[in-house]
Each structure stands twice: as structure tokens, then as C-alpha cells.
Amino acid sequence: MSRPAMSDKALDKLQRDTFGYFLKETNPANGLVPDNTRADAPCSITAVGLALAAYAVGAERGFIARTEAIRRTLTTLRFFRDSPQSEEPDATGYKGFYYHFLDMHSGQRTWKSELSTIDTTFLLAGALLAATYFDRETKEEREIRAVADALYRRADWQWAQNGALKVTHGWKPEGGFLKYRWEGYNEALLLYVLGLGSPTHPLPTESYTAWAKSYRWKKLYGHEFLYAGPLFVHQLSHVWIDFRGIQDDFMRERGIDYFENSRRATYVQQAYASRNPKKFKGYSESCWGITASDGPGPATRKVDGVERRFYDYRARSIPYGPDDGTIAPWAAVASLPFAPEIVLPALQHFNESFPEMTSKYGFKCSFNPTFADGKRSTRGWISQGYYGLDQGPIVLMIENYRSGFVWRLMRQCPYIVRGLRRAGFTNGWLDSHE
Template sequence: MRSYSPETDRIVNTTAMQDDLATLQRETFDYFIQEANPANGLVLDKTEANSPASIAATGLALACYPVGVDRGFMTRSAATERTLATLRFFWNSPQGPEPDATGYRGFYYHFLDMQTGRRVWQCELSTIDSTLLLAGALAAGQYFDADTAAETEIRTLADALYHRADWCWAQDQRETVTHGWTPEQGFLKYRWEGYDEALLLYVLGLGSPTHPLPKTSYTAWTATFRWEHCYGYEYLYAGPLFIHQLSHVWIDLRGVQDAFMRSKGSDYFENSRRATLVQHRYAIENPRGFDGYGEHCWGITASDGPGPCTLKLKGIERRFLSYAARGVPYGPDDGTLAPWAVAASLPFAPEIVRPTISFCIHQAKLKAAKAYGFKAAFNPTHPGTAGSAFDWWISPWHFGLDEGPVVLMIENERSGFLWRLMRSCPYIRCGLQRAGFEGGWLREFEPGRTPAP
């Protein structure tokens, strides 16, 4: 009999984890192949019947296609064709103040009809969702670098789309950027203030060569931050986990600091690590007493949910939410967890994320084979619906906005693929530098230095 070897056991477990991650990434990637319109490149917001396209999901798809080529999920020619169809659609689609246009001032409506590409639901012209779309276009422009007519057109269209966005208009005559605009009501009353996913928005806005945000807009944004102490960690607070991930999908923020982070002796990557550890500790301590929470069962973010409803369970009245921006530690928290948000935290805290992914796959059975990876959300406290294969509520849908970060953050942790790609984008570098970022990989681009290959 072979004697037990801890080193052999570690290698076997590591190999199994790598296999799990590779399978999760591959099956999640399929969302962007199966749930898209190849004629215009638009990607479905979620798998519920009659759902529209999401421009954010479409932007994530544009960044995922290069990963798909690199990993052998699709051919370069297929990715080129899909990318070109997407960029041509957005460049040629109607831009104007009409209520059924596709966009205005270089920004786009949050939700579009999958076939016509026109605005649906009287939704807003979304600055953050347009940011994700434009970031995807820029990623495509960096990746498709061959001297062919198709790839040259991709680069030309990516630049043209980015140059068209009028970031100054989106400020509505104040320092910070608005959430959006509608032809019926004008600018929304909400602005990108407080630490949130808008870090990417401000970097792209500052880096624009045509309609750049002033440097003061970034300073005004950081002036609204909240630095807090939770569960033994000091960090820049934001409740939902996705806020600590979304900008990091695109930008390598390891070791680069703006004035705010220099004053704290930290950086945004370390901040996201601390936020992930806070989420983990919160689930272990479980202050609200929800079922299932623990060392390998955590991840609270904006997600689908079982509500709205109120149920009395085990003598406690529980109020359950539908789709909501759940957060830690102040809530809202109704017992709903999102396994995709755990997977998207992989680069920050692999030592706690990897065991949780394994638990979600093998114990909780939250990944059905060939079904776009993890279920969007689940709630072990809610009893679920009669006839379900689970004893608790589980979301019946998959969401494009959840799928992209899983594909891309698995790849960033594995190879740094998208981070490297976007480091080579001059607009990203310009935006970071105008925001006051210094250090880390940005040193390679200081005057007199030769960038590393």
C-alpha cells in the first residue's frame, strides 16, 4: 500500500481545483456565445424569457472573446466576426435625443431590444453601463492587432466609439458624473459619489482625448469616500462585493496609488482583498442568524433574490428581497448569497475563494453541467418552491453581468491576461495618470523608461 504523502495530497487537490476553475470558466464563457445575437453582437441581460440586451453584458462579452481565443473556446476568426458585428452595430446605431434611439452623446441606453437594438422600457442612458461597453471595445482594440482589414477596422471602431463619448456633458455642469439621462426627464438626480464601481468610469473619462473629464472631477469623487474599520480590517467601505471587483476586472490596480490611497498606505487591490476578508468574517460570525452562512458559504452583493415577501421561519419573521444591492456589514442582507461574486474575488484572496468554489461546486451543487457555470444566487434560509431539486430558494436565471467577471477574473488570477491587455491601452494609462496614480506598473511608462514587453 502506498504511504500517505501530504505533498502528494496537496498536488492532487491543487490539480482538482485547477480543473474545477477551468471547467467553470469554460461553461460560464458559453453564455456569451449562446445568449447573443450574432447579427449585431448584443448580449442578453438574463436568461428569463423576453429579456432585452444589456450593454454592460455586451461590453463584458467583448473582453471575454479574446480570453476565449487564448483558451481555445473559439477561433480567432469567429471572435473577430462577432466583435466586428458588435462594434459596427454600436457605431452605426441611432444616436440622438429621440426616445427610441440606441444612444446619445456617445453613451448608450442600459437595455436594448435584442433584434432592433433600440431602447426598451424607457430605461436610462447609463454612464456606468456605457463605461463597461467602451472598456470592452478598448480591450478588443488592444487584442486584435493583426494587419488585416477586419482587425484594423476593430481598432478603428473601438477608438471612434470611445472618442465619441461626451464625458463633460455627463457631468451636467457639476464636478461628479451623473448616473445617466432620459429624454423624458433629463439627467438623473443620482451621481457617482461614494466609493463604487465608478473608478473605471472616472479613469476612462479622464483619459478621453476628445471630451475629457477635468482632474477636479476625480478629486470630487474621492472626497466622498468612507474609510471604516470592520471585523478587524481598515478599508474603503462599500457594501456589495461587486463594487470591489468590477473596475479590477479591467485595470491592474496592484501597487498603484492615487492621493487617497497614498494617504492610507494602501492601494485599491489591497482594499478589495480586505473587503473580501470582511465578507468572509461576516459570514462566519453570521450576526443575523441566516441558514448556511459560514467559512465556505459567503458572498453578498447585488443579486437576484427570492422576494419580495415576508415569511415566519423558525419563529423569526424574515423579509426577503427581489433583485437588490445587498451588502456587508450594514445590509441589506436577507440570507441571499451569490457564488459568482466569490469566484470574481479569486485574485484578491485565493486562499479563501478556492475552498469556497470547491464547496459551491461539490457540496452545494450550485453548478449544473453545461449551464453557464454557477447559479446566479441562492438563499438557504428561504424554503424555495415546491417541486424544486433544492430545499431552499435558488435563482432560475443566469445574468450576463455576473458571467463576465467570473470568466475574466479567473483568467486574471491565472495569467493576468486582461490586466496586461489594458496596461497597453494608452487611454487607461492617461486616465490613471491624470487621476494622480503613481507607482507599480505605471513606472514602466514614466518618461525615459522603456516599457517592458
């Protein structure tokens, strides 16, 4: 029996409302976007990269005038071009990379955050998409292309290796490079593609080979796939790159591509929620989405005779945990291109069964039906904040599902093409690309 699915009209409203986060929360003076809607939240540079891509989608969809999208894009790119790049602890960036969190007004590093290689990756991806979209021969659009190109060329990927093959997570002026490196299948797929595509400080091809050697292939609930527990891992690189039909050495050996891998990961999520091994409230074949999200914790409390531990913001993961019953609707939306046949019914279920989950910017970050305090609500906990990291994939993956717009743009980016080829990708659209 088929379940009711979200209509095209409702999907359009969700995309438009979610776009409002970038329209209304961004600082118009510098283009910085807050990490979330809580008071005094800093800028997240990942949210900025997603905003740059969202402006292009918004202009194409008529959510925003092209002239306004140009103004916002130029303001943002000029800020990152002109902001301080140095070893000083209050700079905005260093070696072409940027600090994870910045003050929303001054743009200086805040929270003693790290110079983040992965968050800079998403920022640069947004800049490259803007450079591809704004292709007209006007003064403003030429400047967008020039500044985006300069930002990308400035990133020193070889420095970020710190003497080894795999790229470090980042660097801090107080202590140098972080001890962790990007390994195991994760969102750094895009990082390695951008690093390999650089015309100025490219990663060696051996870095990608070393990264792929740390992959784990698993079989869960009847699906064999390249494993990662949080669903966002299977989505964030796909926001930008069309992996349909193209394969690296690892995927050629397995006989699938990364797109199919993400489709399987989406079905694994649904299967886990349907089986609901930890007996959380709400989990079902139409209610799933376990990923990085806000949460009701930290707290420990007894629910229906079972002592449960709840977390705050955490990268939730299945089937091995952590999992505390928190569901993130954005995680389901971001799988829309992979498996619309199970995503659209899930979105309709959220709308019908949890209408309080929707507010001015579309779906709220997350909710937890198991965490009921007995005072304010018997319906459980609902996040009060919106996060830029959630909002961006909703806007962009709805668009990829509807038109493939972001994917088409990024297929035209020569740096993406070069990075994919140097990583060993062949077949599909890549072989026919000039």
C-alpha cells in the same frame, strides 16, 4: 486545518462553461447580449462590454477560434457605431453614451431605461480591450481598432457632468439628467479613469478629486479599508485595471493600493458570513458572496419562528444590509485574484454542498438556503436565471488569476494609462510604462 480547494481542472471547466453564456445567448446578427436568460430579456450594454472582453479570453484559451472572435467583435462594434444616436426616445444612444437596456433585435431603447454613464463605461472598456488584443495588420483587425477608438472618442464626458464636477448617473429624454451623481466609493472608479483619459471630451482632474472626497474609510472585523457594502463594488473596476502597486492620493495616504483594499473587503465578507449575525442558513467561512444578485422575493415569511423579508434582484450589502440570506457564487469567483486562499475553498464548497447550483453555464446567479417553501425543496431557493453581469466577471477574473491576461492588455491601452495618471496614480507598473 486547511479546507479542500477547487482544482485547476474544475476551475478550467467553470471558466469554459461560463463562457458558453456569451457564445450561445448572444444575437449573432448584431452582437447584443441579453441581460439574463429569462424569456424576452433585453440586452444589457454592460453584458455586451463583458462579452467583448470574453471573446478575447476565449480566443486566447482556445474556447473559440480567433476568426470567430473577430467576427463576433466586428458585428458588435459595427452595430454600436451605426445605431441611432439622438435625443429621440427610441434611439440606441446619445452623446456617445448608450441606453442601459436595448431591444435584443432592433437595438432600440427599451424599458424606458436611462442613458447610462456606468454601463456605457463597461461597454467602452470591452471595446478598448478588443482594440488592444486584435493587433494584427489584417483588414478585420484594423477595423476593430478603428471602430473601438471612434466609439470611445465619441463619448462626451463633459456633457455628462451637467455643469458640476461629479458625473451624473445618466439622462432620459423624458426628463433630462438623473438627479444622482457618482460619488462615494463604487464601481465608477473605472468611469472616472475612462473619462479622464478621453482625448476628445475629457473630464477635468477636479472631477476625480471631488469623487474621492466622498470616500468612507472603516474598520470592520479587524480590517481597515475603503468601505462599500456590496462585494461587486470592489471587483468590477478590477476586472479591467491592474491596481497592484499603483496609488492615487487617497491610497498613498493610507499606505495601501486598491487591490489590497479589495483583498480586505473579501476577507470582511468571509468574516461576516462566518459570524452570521442574522443567523441565515448556509453562511460560513466557506459559504459567502453577498452582492448584487437575483433573489427569492419580494416576500415576507416566518422561518423557524423568525419573520424574514426577502428581496428580488437587489444590491445586497454587508454588514448594514440589505441581507436576506442570498449568496451569489459569482461574487466569490470575482475575488479570486485578491484572495485565492479563501476563494478556492468556497468554490469547492459550492460544488460539494450545493451541486444543484451548477448547470450549463456554470454557477447559477444565486441561492438562498433560508428560503425553503416546504413544497418543492427543503434546500431553499435557487435562481433559475443566468445574468450577463455575473457571467462576465467569472470568465475574466478567473483569467486574471491564472495569467493576468486582461490586466496586461489594458496596461497597453494609452487611454487607460492617461486616465490613471490624470487621476494622480503613480508607482508600480505605471511608472515603468513608456
